[in-house]
Amino acid sequence: MNAPIRKLAVVVFAMFAALLIATTYIQFVQADQLRDQPGNRRTLLSNYSRDRGAILVDGDPIARSVDSGDELRRIREYPQGELYAHSTGYYSFIYGAGGGLELSKDALLSGTDDLLFYRRIVDLVTGTTPSGATLELTLDPEIQEAAAQALGDRRGAVVALDPRTGAILAMVSHPTYDPNVLASHQLGQVEDAWNELNNDDSRPMTNRAIAGDLYPPGSVFKLVVAAAALESGDFRPDSMLEGPLRYTLPNTTTELPNFGGAACAPTDEVSLADSVRVSCNTSFAWLAGELGADAIADQAASFGFGQSLQIPMSVTPSRYPSELDDAQVALTGIGQYDVRVTPMQVAMVSAAIANDGVVMEPYLVRTVRDQDLNTIEQTEPQELAEAISPKTAEELTAMMESVITDGSGTAAALPEVRVAGKTGTAEYGTNGAAHAWFTGFAPAGDPEIAVAVLVESASDDWTGETGGVVAAPIARAVLEAGVNR
Structure with a gap:
């Protein structure tokens, strides 16, 4: 084999090796990182095909997934959006899970948490569409409503605790926002709402009860x-x-x-x-x-x-x-x-x-339940x-x-x-x-x-x-x- 052919062979071999290494790296090393990126449309579509778990207060949903009647199949709904916005956070097709429990408990709500591993195996064998876990909260609806109404239009926050257990009975931050506008499938309107919320000097998406600027007491x-x-x-x-x-x-x-x-x-x-x-x-x-x-x-x-x-x-x-x-x-x-x-x-x-x-x-x-309402995790006071x-x-x-x-x-x-x-x-x-x-x-x-x-x-x-x-x-x-x- 003459020298030019040998050089060409080496170059071709190196190119195939580089392609093999890059493909392997992407598929095995970067797979989780790429899958979890907020802008990954395939991941979002996959998540939207699932029945995302509900978030309950006193047995009533403050966040739930319902049929959307469009290509995305499911849409997140917040029946009392502004009252519980800083507890629930939002779940958006464009911006993913953000704020509140939608972000901090995303793995449970989406059904990918290790606590649901055996549940996923059963779903795989039976052909059942995977579902997320349901979260039952400690919030008391009457105390939450009283706090929100009393705070009114003033900027600030209210926190109420059960001193015997540490259970959070109310958590209100004003100004608040409606997470439904970010969960909408009218994507142009979602982008406008996102920009408006993030450009608002009053920072309605900040949970003043636990985060944002600290205050002199x-x-x-x-x-x-x-x-x-x-x-x-x-x-x-x-x-x-x-x-x-x-x-x-x-x-x-x-x-x-x-x-x-x-x-x-x-x-x-x-x-x-x-x-x-x-x-x-x-x-x-x-x-x-x-x-x-x-x-x-x-x-x-x-x-x-x-x-x-x-x-x-x-x-x-x-x-x-x-x-x-x-x-x-x-x-x-x-x-x-x-x-x-x-x-x-x-x-x-x-x-x-x-x-x-x-x-x-x-x-x-307070409690995490699977789709059959079996308790899979319960918080014990610490x-x-x-x-x-x-x-x-x-x-x-x-x-x-x-x-x-x-x-x-x-x-x-x-x-x-x-x-x-x-x-x-x-x-x-x-x-x-x-x-x-x-x-x-x-x-x-x-x-x-x-x-x-x-x-x-x-x-x-x-x-x-x-x-x-x-x-x-x-x-x-x-x-x-x-x-x-």
Whole structure:
């Protein structure tokens, strides 16, 4: 064989080898990656040919697949779209599964999860079209509706938990959106809706209850500081704290006032219990300095700060800042400086106090069932941590009750029901805007529901937009629905 023919043979052989290697790599190494790409039309068509599992609240579907009467065969439907949008998420032919359970439990809903392996074998043998699993949620429809109606057109979030188990009873984020517009088979309209939602400055697709921007907690964080004080053994509810009209931050000339410029007590001293009741800024700034950043950080961590939770959607970890100077430590005592939280975390703090100091891991999916309604997975309540002792929980509960009966949270009171709570008004930015907070639980003697309410600042001028005025009435509606269910 002459040299040119040998060279040509080598080139042809190399080309066939490259083709063989590339084909093998694509079929075996990249197969899963290519199949799972959101824009893979073949995968989408395959998924649409299946009966995607339903998502149920109290036995009623809040997401289901129905016959579409077109080439895609099935369409996702959300009967109460806006009310549960941030729990369900959306399932779109163009954009795939996104947000909420549609994304985090996509494998179960589509029927590809390993939990359904044996079910798939049976379907293969019998020729049955594969179906996804059904998810039964912990949400209570009456509490969810009460939270949504009470929050109304305001931007913010509401989270309600069963403090005994961690079950999420309500999770509302406003503004919301209708996932039906993304599930439509009118693909041009879907693209327009997608662009409109993603270009909306109010971020309606963001679940403010667990993700998105973290918020300064303001005075609801005083519960964490008070817990640290009581757990230290150096303070009791009747311990006297320094509480002057204005407190000069350490090593600065900056003066911290109380809300409205009012004094916390006739003298420059106020008890820890009264500091919680009237939400005294100066005494808690002083107390934070006495405790130190490490003690407060440790106490925050025991409530769940810094932990990455899956409910099963990811919850953005709340944070207590590090490397603080003395002035900054004082500001964290009133939930300012760089303390940042989710409403879920704030609800967990109240739930732990309500549950004798034990933090339960929050969860949204109660039961997973196959197409024959057999239970294939059931969530068992899990303890996350013992944040405080039962004695500390009892003392904090009494303080929080006084907030409702004779303090800043009277707007959350319920007739003939003992309510424990704490208000907060958290300033942010440089223009004086502030978010309104409330957290608490009821009945205080035998808690059934814990709640956190966040209302984002309506404007730069927040006069009157305090936690006691804005957030407490919303919490009242949610707590009332919870104790009357």
